[in-house]
Amino acid sequence: xxxxxxxxxxxxxVLVSAVGAALIEDVLGAILAFATYSLGISILWVxxxxxDVGLTEAAVGAxxxxxxxxxxxxKTAREPTSRLFEPVGWRSVALVGAxxxxxxxxxxxxxxxxxxxxxxxxxxxxxxxxxxxYEATGVKNAVTAVLAAYRGLDTLGEAIVxxxxxxxxLVVLGREVLT
Amino acid sequence: xxxxxEGPDVGPPPEEAPYVESPIIMTTVRLIxxxxxxxxxxxxxxxxxxxxxxxxxxxxxxxxxxxxGFAFGVQPTREWVKNDVLVGIAVAGALTFAGxxxxxxxxxxxxxxxxxxxGLIPHASKYLIELVELGIGAIVxxxxxxxxxxxxxxxxxxxxxxxxxxxxxxxSSDGEAAAAGGEA
Numbered sequence: 001x002x003x004x005x006x007x008x009x010x011x012x013x014v015l016v017s018a019v020g021a022a023l024i025e026d027v028l029g030a031i032l033a034f035a036t037y038s039l040g041i042s043i044l045w046v047x048x049x050x051x052d053v054g055l056t057e058a059a060v061g062a063x064x065x066x067x068x069x070x071x072x073x074x075k076t077a078r079e080p081t082s083r084l085f086e087p088v089g090w091r092s093v094a095l096v097g098a099x100x101x102x103x104x105x106x107x108x109x110x111x112x113x114x115x116x117x118x119x120x121x122x123x124x125x126x127x128x129x130x131x132x133x134y135e136a137t138g139v140k141n142a143v144t145a146v147l148a149a150y151r152g153l154d155t156l157g158e159a160i161v162x163x164x165x166x167x168x169x170l171v172v173l174g175r176e177v178l179t
Numbered sequence: 180x181x182x183x184x185e186g187p188d189v190g191p192p193p194e195e196a197p198y199v200e201s202p203i204i205m206t207t208v209r210l211i212x213x214x215x216x217x218x219x220x221x222x223x224x225x226x227x228x229x230x231x232x233x234x235x236x237x238x239x240x241x242x243x244x245x246x247x248g249f250a251f252g253v254q255p256t257r258e259w260v261k262n263d264v265l266v267g268i269a270v271a272g273a274l275t276f277a278g279x280x281x282x283x284x285x286x287x288x289x290x291x292x293x294x295x296x297x298g299l300i301p302h303a304s305k306y307l308i309e310l311v312e313l314g315i316g317a318i319v320x321x322x323x324x325x326x327x328x329x330x331x332x333x334x335x336x337x338x339x340x341x342x343x344x345x346x347x348x349x350x351s352s353d354g355e356a357a358a359a360g361g362e363a
Contacts, residue, residue: 051230052230052231052232052235054230055222055230055231055235056234056235056238059235059238059239059242060234060238063238063242064238064241064242064245064323064327067242067245067249067327068326068327068330071327071330071331072330075330075331136304137293137304137305137308138227138302138304138305138308139227139228139304139305139308140227140228140229141226141227141228141229141230141231141232143230143232144226144227144232144308144312145308147232148227148232148308148311148312149293149304149308152280152291152311153280153290153291155311155315156276156277156280156291159233159272159273159276159314159315159318159319160273160277162318162319162322163269163272163273163318163322165322166269166321166322166325166326169326169329170325170326170329173329173330
């Protein structure tokens, strides 16, 4: 499969903003680079036919996380910087490079994007969800059918995790919010 | 850092800097907030048939309050959206989700078995899934806003003698902090 021009441009955009987030010395600049990275990834998710994930990435990754990071640096020291980029730590580069290399080894084993014979498509659980999901749950979005009906207990746990994490965070911050 | 107002560029103001009104941001937020709120509710309600759901919709709805906080100042927004309201919304969301599960148990089916309600509600599964999404959305929206408020307020109000910004609240939570310290 040959990637389209849009995909190549997006991948380059994501790569550049990811490197920018890692290397830009100014914290504000790094946060903004991280937000553009999230935005690029969210568009990639849509291209890869995963709009639910894309929506989450755009709302949480690019939106809320950026706001929380910005608040965090507004509340802490922001060192004045003269350089645009931090000096590259070659040991970190070697480590990250090795990690990427290991991941790249697994790449050829992945099925092509949109391959109808990919295991995830032809697996009988997927087929069951797609064939019976609407009848069993009455919702047209198969992702929601799995999330809220087939795996409803998992999702309840997930929601409670969010709730508990927030409660724990607010307790640690010592706000009066809990009284 | 808060006593060093000189910075190299237009970063966020230091901690003690007063909130600065910006007509551009205020007008923009005033214009787009209702649309973002509506879109968030749409994503939440319509997640059953289109991409989206409680998690995404909840973040969108929560971001409306975050936006308003950015434009009109965090402190007035906190006074407008009370902490009790936020906690209430999150708890109501969690209870809604868990309640749907327990309800099907009471009706003699397994936990979270939407079909148990089939005799009571038409299209029980679809509407209960949307109710559950709404519950998730309530949790997520309240958590996003709560984290935003908590981070924006920082540790002020919990350190004795330094919580001058929000007087009475600071005093009360100082008392609690002291009480908690006493217990520990």
